[in-house]
Amino acid sequence: MAETQYQEIDTLLQKNSFYKEGFYTQTVVDKLEKGINEDVIRAISAKKNEPEWMLQWRLQAYHHWLTMKEPHWAKAEYAPLDYQDYSYYAAPQCASCATDHDATEDEDALIDPEVAKAFEALGVPLDDDAEIAVDAIFDSVSIKTTQREKLKELGIIFCSFSEAVQEYPDLVRKYLGTVVPYHDNFFAALNAAVASDGTFVYVPPGVRCPVDISTYFRINEAKTGQFERTLLIADKGSYVSYIEGCSAPIRDTYQLHAAVVEVIVHEDAEVKYSTVQNWYPGDEDCEGGILNFVTKRGLCEGRNSKLSWTQAETGSAITWKYPSCILKGDNSIGEFYSVALTNRRQQADTGTKMIHIGKNTRSTIISKGLSAGKSDNTYRGLVKIMPSAEGARNYTQCDSMLIGDKCGAHTFPYIEVENPTATVEHEATTSRIGEDQLFYFKARGIDEEDAISMMVNGFCKEVFKELPLEFAQEAEELLKISLEGSVG
Amino acid sequence: MLLEVKNLHAQVAEEDKEILKGIDLTVNPGEVHAIMGPNGSGKSTFANVLAGREDYEVTEGQITFDGEDLLEMEPEDRARAGLFLAFQYPVEIPGVSNKLFLFTAVNAVREARGLPPLAMDEFEALAAEKMKMLKMRPDMLERSVNVGFSGGEKKRNDMFQMAMLEPKLAVMDETDSGLDIDALKVVADGVNRLRDGQRSFIVVTHYQRLLDYIKPDYVHVLYNGRIVKSGGFELAQELEEKGYDDIIRQFSE
Ligand SMILES: Nc1ncnc2c1ncn2[C@@H]1O[C@H](COP(=O)(O)OP(=O)(O)OP(=O)(O)O)[C@@H](O)[C@H]1O
Ligand SMILES: [Mg+2]
Numbered sequence: 161m162a163e164t165q166y167q168e169i170d171t172l173l174q175k176n177s178f179y180k181e182g183f184y185t186q187t188v189v190d191k192l193e194k195g196i197n198e199d200v201i202r203a204i205s206a207k208k209n210e211p212e213w214m215l216q217w218r219l220q221a222y223h224h225w226l227t228m229k230e231p232h233w234a235k236a237e238y239a240p241l242d243y244q245d246y247s248y249y250a251a252p253q254c255a256s257c258a259t260d261h262d263a264t265e266d267e268d269a270l271i272d273p274e275v276a277k278a279f280e281a282l283g284v285p286l287d288d289d290a291e292i293a294v295d296a297i298f299d300s301v302s303i304k305t306t307q308r309e310k311l312k313e314l315g316i317i318f319c320s321f322s323e324a325v326q327e328y329p330d331l332v333r334k335y336l337g338t339v340v341p342y343h344d345n346f347f348a349a350l351n352a353a354v355a356s357d358g359t360f361v362y363v364p365p366g367v368r369c370p371v372d373i374s375t376y377f378r379i380n381e382a383k384t385g386q387f388e389r390t391l392l393i394a395d396k397g398s399y400v401s402y403i404e405g406c407s408a409p410i411r412d413t414y415q416l417h418a419a420v421v422e423v424i425v426h427e428d429a430e431v432k433y434s435t436v437q438n439w440y441p442g443d444e445d446c447e448g449g450i451l452n453f454v455t456k457r458g459l460c461e462g463r464n465s466k467l468s469w470t471q472a473e474t475g476s477a478i479t480w481k482y483p484s485c486i487l488k489g490d491n492s493i494g495e496f497y498s499v500a501l502t503n504r505r506q507q508a509d510t511g512t513k514m515i516h517i518g519k520n521t522r523s524t525i526i527s528k529g530l531s532a533g534k535s536d537n538t539y540r541g542l543v544k545i546m547p548s549a550e551g552a553r554n555y556t557q558c559d560s561m562l563i564g565d566k567c568g569a570h571t572f573p574y575i576e577v578e579n580p581t582a583t584v585e586h587e588a589t590t591s592r593i594g595e596d597q598l599f600y601f602k603a604r605g606i607d608e609e610d611a612i613s614m615m616v617n618g619f620c621k622e623v624f625k626e627l628p629l630e631f632a633q634e635a636e637e638l639l640k641i642s643l644e645g646s647v648g
Numbered sequence: 649m650l651l652e653v654k655n656l657h658a659q660v661a662e663e664d665k666e667i668l669k670g671i672d673l674t675v676n677p678g679e680v681h682a683i684m685g686p687n688g689s690g691k692s693t694f695a696n697v698l699a700g701r702e703d704y705e706v707t708e709g710q711i712t713f714d715g716e717d718l719l720e721m722e723p724e725d726r727a728r729a730g731l732f733l734a735f736q737y738p739v740e741i742p743g744v745s746n747k748l749f750l751f752t753a754v755n756a757v758r759e760a761r762g763l764p765p766l767a768m769d770e771f772e773a774l775a776a777e778k779m780k781m782l783k784m785r786p787d788m789l790e791r792s793v794n795v796g797f798s799g800g801e802k803k804r805n806d807m808f809q810m811a812m813l814e815p816k817l818a819v820m821d822e823t824d825s826g827l828d829i830d831a832l833k834v835v836a837d838g839v840n841r842l843r844d845g846q847r848s849f850i851v852v853t854h855y856q857r858l859l860d861y862i863k864p865d866y867v868h869v870l871y872n873g874r875i876v877k878s879g880g881f882e883l884a885q886e887l888e889e890k891g892y893d894d895i896i897r898q899f900s901e
Contacts, residue, residue: 591742594739596739597739599699600739600741601724601741601753602722603726603727603735604727604749604750604753605727605756606749606753607756608724610756617743618742618743618745
């Protein structure tokens, strides 16, 4: 392919200096001094008025974290971070509103109007009649959770993580850290120590949650790490579809995001967990973008339980993320559908782990990696069949598409089979958007931007169809913006 | 005059290898021109230069299409202005359905012509009609562009696109190669139906058979980057009998 063509695509891609979520909201902020130590952790816990067991859990995690090393095995290069240079707690404070958070009767009165405006600008509905229930998180704190009363009538608990610690301590204690223990990995330990806020969802036995439940994360303050903790429990025979969205303003320093998500799926229950991630990727060289180090894991605890992870990852300077399923219950099902797009100098190392423990457990992995610019896109996946997993089946399909010739696509599938009755299938393809194809479109009157967008959407179709409808559209739009630089 | 090519020289971009060495050709509305010539003589290069492929650099000469300077136009604008290239080797486009592809193309071309866009149902009705004419199975519309199509099906798909886009000038690069006899008739029939006295064709072929059906007004022989001989339909018959030996002897350097 001629160099000129690539230069042209490159230019096209460079137009994408536009990040429409990159605005900053002016608010009065309650923010901790930079740095991390035991006092900071006690201070966070005190601000949240946490019970002793929670503080102890944090401290345990902190001390363990001190013994751990920052991981650099992923195919993503970053300079070691200075953890003393981040602030570990920031909450917007409404000067004109009541300071204590216990008068939940009229939540709106507590929301800083500037913050409300920010969410409106992001298209996140904070009213109670939307098709979707939302937990809006601004920096370290959950600002508002909508439709909770409606959901409460069905016995569904949908609130911020800090509220759950206060109001449902038994549930939190029962499940917290059972899927991702505080010592799991470096970032999970850090998260456990300084967890700011997050979402808590509990769906009682036999209940199908009637609306999609959603969390929207917004990092606003500079040099603030965001460490949210999400805990989602689907009790026997229940169903819930959960959606995550995120954004951050444009900064010139890296912002750290190290979240932990734990999902527990009981017998006959089903959870669909969808993410559309468009954290700020940084400037042309990805300086100042978000470092997205996330641990997401679900436990299919009961028989016939099912967990689907669907993700569209287009943002962040570095993404390090492996949503996983532990298939413990017999006949349980794990699914992973992923589109990861990298452009400019973005680096994504993402994939999944499917751990088959129960009999006849099944897993499906469909991963679509798109690399453009000078980016690196890596799929890293583990399929592990334990000796007990009689008749387990996995199907993995891993496709990479290259746009231009300065980007990279890498695939590391790890397969460990310890039961001879298992079937594991792996397919992988790599394709390149070629000059011949682009010319074919043009010769029919279709311009290059539309051509690339059609091919990219075609490539991602299998994954997008797994996303809730309005999110599928958003994901398509995001790809268009990330690739073409066209406004809106 | 629809197309006027004057002293066209072209080389592979960034290489010093001249392929077209001074082509002159004039096509009036409604005319059908056949271009024949041995392998490697520059027929596809000429077709691709007309369509605006960036692999080639035009070093000398002019092309006027419908009163405009064709060489100043982007490939997609040429297509929108009514130039169509049926490829010698149509490419496969995984993940993009024939329907979406052509729907987008048809409406891009219509927009350039100042026509309102077709709604999906109007498009589908039109597509169904054209596919029937070309004896294509309706499910071809739902499949990815050319993916898994047989050689003949790909060619027919290009003809289908041509019928939908209604160009002013269709350049067909060996559309007849690899077609069975029935398919050849279908394609020739399709071309003949599109002949309305205004639409023009440049048909690149190695075989007289297609020309028997289409009956070109002119036949040109392209050899070593130049049109070395032009004539009427009888020239095609002569070439079929005698081959290119005489011409090669006469014009080889
Ligand atoms: N992109 C390119 N790079 C290098 N050489 C090229 C390129 N395109 C064409 N050529 C050369 O130019 C000459 C003409 O090629 P072209 O494809 O136009 O021939 P053709 O007349 O269509 O032949 P055929 O009858 O086999 O289709 C050939 O020698 C070919 O190798
Ligand atoms: Mg050719």
